[in-house]
Amino acid sequence: MMDGSSNKIEAIIRACSVITRMNKALPDVPESKNMYYKMLTDYFTRVQRAKEEGNFLAAHTVFFPTEILYAMDIVPMHTETTTWMIALFTGEATELVTAGAEIGLASEICTPHRGIAGAFSLKNALPQPDAIVWSNLICDNTAKSGELIAELSGSPGYFLDHPFQESQQERKYLIGELKGMIDFLEHQSGKKMNWDKLSEIVAFMDRQIELFREICELRKAVPTPFSPLGFMDLLTMDYFFPGQPEAIEYLETVRDELKAKIAAGKGAVDNERFRLMSLFVPPMYLMGFLEKLSHEYGAVSVTEPFFTHWGEGKLDPNKPLESVAQKAYMIPEVQMYGPMNDTKIQRVADLAEEYKVDGAVYYADTGCRHTCALIKLVKDTLSDVDIPMLTLDSDVVDPTMTSEEETREKFEGFFELLEDY
Amino acid sequence: MIEKFREINSSFPQTSYVKEHKSSGKKVIGWLCTYVPEEIIHAAGALPVRITGYQQEQELDDGTAYLYVNNCSFSRSCLQLALRGEYDFLDGVVGGSTCDGVRRLFDLWRKYIGTDFHQILSIPRKFTESAHELYLSQVTQFKQHLEEFIGAPITDEALVKSIELYNETRALLKQLYDLRKSDNPPITGSEVLEVLEAGFRMPKEAFNQLLGELIDVLSKSNAENKGRARLAVVGSVLTNAEFIKSIEEQGGLVVTDELCTSTRYWSDPVVLDEGKTPLEAIARRYLNNFPCARMYPSDERFDRIIQLIRDFRVEGVVSQIIRYCVPYAHDLPLLIKKLDAINVPVLALDVEYGSSGSGQIATRVQAFLEMLEARK
Ligand code: SF4
Ligand code: SF4
Numbered sequence: 001m002m003d004g005s006s007n008k009i010e011a012i013i014r015a016c017s018v019i020t021r022m023n024k025a026l027p028d029v030p031e032s033k034n035m036y037y038k039m040l041t042d043y044f045t046r047v048q049r050a051k052e053e054g055n056f057l058a059a060h061t062v063f064f065p066t067e068i069l070y071a072m073d074i075v076p077m078h079t080e081t082t083t084w085m086i087a088l089f090t091g092e093a094t095e096l097v098t099a100g101a102e103i104g105l106a107s108e109i110c111t112p113h114r115g116i117a118g119a120f121s122l123k124n125a126l127p128q129p130d131a132i133v134w135s136n137l138i139c140d141n142t143a144k145s146g147e148l149i150a151e152l153s154g155s156p157g158y159f160l161d162h163p164f165q166e167s168q169q170e171r172k173y174l175i176g177e178l179k180g181m182i183d184f185l186e187h188q189s190g191k192k193m194n195w196d197k198l199s200e201i202v203a204f205m206d207r208q209i210e211l212f213r214e215i216c217e218l219r220k221a222v223p224t225p226f227s228p229l230g231f232m233d234l235l236t237m238d239y240f241f242p243g244q245p246e247a248i249e250y251l252e253t254v255r256d257e258l259k260a261k262i263a264a265g266k267g268a269v270d271n272e273r274f275r276l277m278s279l280f281v282p283p284m285y286l287m288g289f290l291e292k293l294s295h296e297y298g299a300v301s302v303t304e305p306f307f308t309h310w311g312e313g314k315l316d317p318n319k320p321l322e323s324v325a326q327k328a329y330m331i332p333e334v335q336m337y338g339p340m341n342d343t344k345i346q347r348v349a350d351l352a353e354e355y356k357v358d359g360a361v362y363y364a365d366t367g368c369r370h371t372c373a374l375i376k377l378v379k380d381t382l383s384d385v386d387i388p389m390l391t392l393d394s395d396v397v398d399p400t401m402t403s404e405e406e407t408r409e410k411f412e413g414f415f416e417l418l419e420d421y
Numbered sequence: 422m423i424e425k426f427r428e429i430n431s432s433f434p435q436t437s438y439v440k441e442h443k444s445s446g447k448k449v450i451g452w453l454c455t456y457v458p459e460e461i462i463h464a465a466g467a468l469p470v471r472i473t474g475y476q477q478e479q480e481l482d483d484g485t486a487y488l489y490v491n492n493c494s495f496s497r498s499c500l501q502l503a504l505r506g507e508y509d510f511l512d513g514v515v516g517g518s519t520c521d522g523v524r525r526l527f528d529l530w531r532k533y534i535g536t537d538f539h540q541i542l543s544i545p546r547k548f549t550e551s552a553h554e555l556y557l558s559q560v561t562q563f564k565q566h567l568e569e570f571i572g573a574p575i576t577d578e579a580l581v582k583s584i585e586l587y588n589e590t591r592a593l594l595k596q597l598y599d600l601r602k603s604d605n606p607p608i609t610g611s612e613v614l615e616v617l618e619a620g621f622r623m624p625k626e627a628f629n630q631l632l633g634e635l636i637d638v639l640s641k642s643n644a645e646n647k648g649r650a651r652l653a654v655v656g657s658v659l660t661n662a663e664f665i666k667s668i669e670e671q672g673g674l675v676v677t678d679e680l681c682t683s684t685r686y687w688s689d690p691v692v693l694d695e696g697k698t699p700l701e702a703i704a705r706r707y708l709n710n711f712p713c714a715r716m717y718p719s720d721e722r723f724d725r726i727i728q729l730i731r732d733f734r735v736e737g738v739v740s741q742i743i744r745y746c747v748p749y750a751h752d753l754p755l756l757i758k759k760l761d762a763i764n765v766p767v768l769a770l771d772v773e774y775g776s777s778g779s780g781q782i783a784t785r786v787q788a789f790l791e792m793l794e795a796r797k
Contacts, residue, residue, distance in 0.1 A: 144751035373525035
């Protein structure tokens with residue numbers, strides 16, 4: 001173990017409060033933005049203070065049924081997104097990724113996971129969790145990371161095995177896995193599952209999904225009212241606040257802001273020229289730059305097939321555990337998990353049409369194998385409906401992968417191509 | 422004797438046995454991943470053939486264009502062979518949801534190669550009773566689909582016969598491996614891999630016959646292989662015997678391995694218990710078999726590696742992990758820690774699939790062997 005230079009959570013909280021203060025001083029910052037940063041501050045403050053407040057802190061991987069943690073009054077800490085946020089708000093992710101390499105993780109392991117393992121190998125970079133819970137949603141990195149970070153942090157762990165497909169037997173298996181996890185958490189935390197609370201959370205989650213769907217519909221407007229890379233904030237809602245009332249309030253605010261913009265005939269960018277489809281995650285360290293580029297060129301992401309489009313279905317508060325399992329199959333990204341059949345891939349082309357997309361951008365993250373392996377398939381599918389696609393090699397967290405200049409060059413070339421299309 | 426196996430491998434991937442089987446009007450089904458039960462394919466009267474990539478490291482332009490550069494070179498190599506028509510002889514392809522590399526290879530295979538029959542099995546990552554139930558349901562469904570495709574039922578009787586045949590292969594391979602426990606084994610590690618390779622592309626009936634003859638010859642021979650240190654090779658899929666040969670040429674005595682193309686392939690028999698259907702017995706064996714790095718908890722795999730180290734008196738472990746093979750790469754820090762605790766050093770090599778082990782790898786092996794000798 002080596003020494004960590006600072007507590008990374010503290011740094012995120014500091015950055016969020018600075019942004020909140022700056023936003024207050026600026027005109028035209030939508031209310032939803034202020035709410036968003038306040039929510040992040042609260043989330044990380046809960047993580048930071050869990051210990052001193054006598055709360056049980058559970059670190060968990062992405063697409064995890066966090067509803068269960070909330071229903072048990074357990075404080076969740078999202079591992080991958082915490083690494084993203086460190087990259088986004090503090091620019092200090094490289095140190096964590098390097099620490100991950102030092103404990104022997106190969107460079108091919110995606111940086112969110114190398115970073116989180118690195119963070120747990122450093123002293124004081126992250127608070128010590130009381131338990132690590134993880135699942136194989138959505139890739140080998142998530143499946144494998146938990147055991148290592150449990151070992152590094154010295155915390156007990158539970159692996160939630162998410163089945164690959166959707167047969168009845170697989171749903172049954174998933175429910176059994178969820179029950180196993182509840183037993184584990186009850187045992188570790190001494191807390192009991194509050195089933196009434198879980199039902200309430202499931203009802204809220206269902207409402208949250210409806211709001212996600214409404215927001216997607218509103219984004220179809222020309223010009224689109226939703227900010228060019230705002231979908232990243234939407235993702236955070238489900239990652240951090242599934243079934244939480246503040247997320248509903250936030251999503252309702254976003255929805256109302258979009259409606260008001262549409263009514264006023266205002267778009268997210270002044271002169272909307274390119275309606276884009278985004279695939280996978282843009283590099284965190286380039287978010288500000290990409291936002292600027294979007295405004296400069298009138299380019300805005302209007303749809304993200306595997307990020308913002310929830311699968312069909314409804315959650316039933318009377319069947320809370322079944323609903324938590326059902327939700328796992330409806331998460332937009334999980335549509336990428338099971339076999340990539342023709343229906344799923346055709347949906348990409350349909351969305352391009354429904355959202356009047358001019359071009360698509362695929363952020364090819366170096367460490368993310370299962371998403372990159374779809375680049376050709378998505379490109380071919382979109383090419384059948386005459387939509388060109390830009391593939392941008394990048395990394396979610398590691399700033400040494402792509403520079404602003406290179407990215408600008410690629411986007412400019414792509415916009416020229418779209419112009420001539 | 423090894424020449425016979427070499428000859429079979431020389432017509433990879435469509436061996437003379439595959440051609441013969443096809444010409445008799447019977448089906449050939451390719452399988453990807455050791456969690457696909459071969460017995461079911463065999464009991465359906467089809468020839469199971471293992472899908473692997475090029476035998477040597479290759480430029481993978483097509484494979485990379487489809488699977489992108491950050492998928493393991495094993496999956497890219499397999500896909501490239503298929504894209505170039507080398508697997509056109511297959512009537513079906515069966516995979517498992519083992520890892521990102523294989524599940525995407527399967528997706529693209531289905532879309533761009535379009536083999537008639539295709540199925541991917543959901544493989545749980547645990548060994549619990551409910552995981553067994555789930556896996557059995559997948560195996561049952563696979564059997565049903567295959568019956569529909571072949572147009573004939575797969576009877577319990579046929580399954581029992583296939584189990585017996587495959588168990589015989591496993592028992593013979595165990596005998597072959599046991600010969601390697603001696604101080605100076607009569608067969609090298611690279612030769613063993615060549616033997617196994619041939620077995621993936623020929624009927625087990627003929628393979629068992631050849632293997633039996635080989636064991637007879639070896640048991641009576643005076644051949645002795647000496648080395649500077651007893652080694653085990655562990656990690657990602659490995660099919661190029663040259664890799665092991667290059668270690669052996671430097672004086673490393675490769676006596677065992679934990680590879681899905683060798684020990685993990687044959688290690689556990691199917692146990693036909695009273696009260697269990699043949700399909701249940703098959704499903705139990707495949708999920709409980711010597712685990713891949715994808716399984717949880719990893720200790721199941723680590724413990725079995727440690728057992729191999731004891732049984733074969735291994736002095737050093739060579740870990741070869743294909744770039745972007747996340748399951749094995751993630752396990753490595755934990756494995757090194759475990760082996761360190763029993764004082765067994767690990768040489769961790771990053772390789773590409775099909776690597777011959779030359780160049781920089783050879784230099785590192787050399788240094789590793791020197792270090793092992795200095796410890797004696
Ligand atoms: S970046 Fe890709 S590989 Fe890493 S956790 Fe996310 S989905 Fe998995
Ligand atoms: S286990 Fe590793 S080498 Fe094998 S297919 Fe999966 S990623 Fe590739």
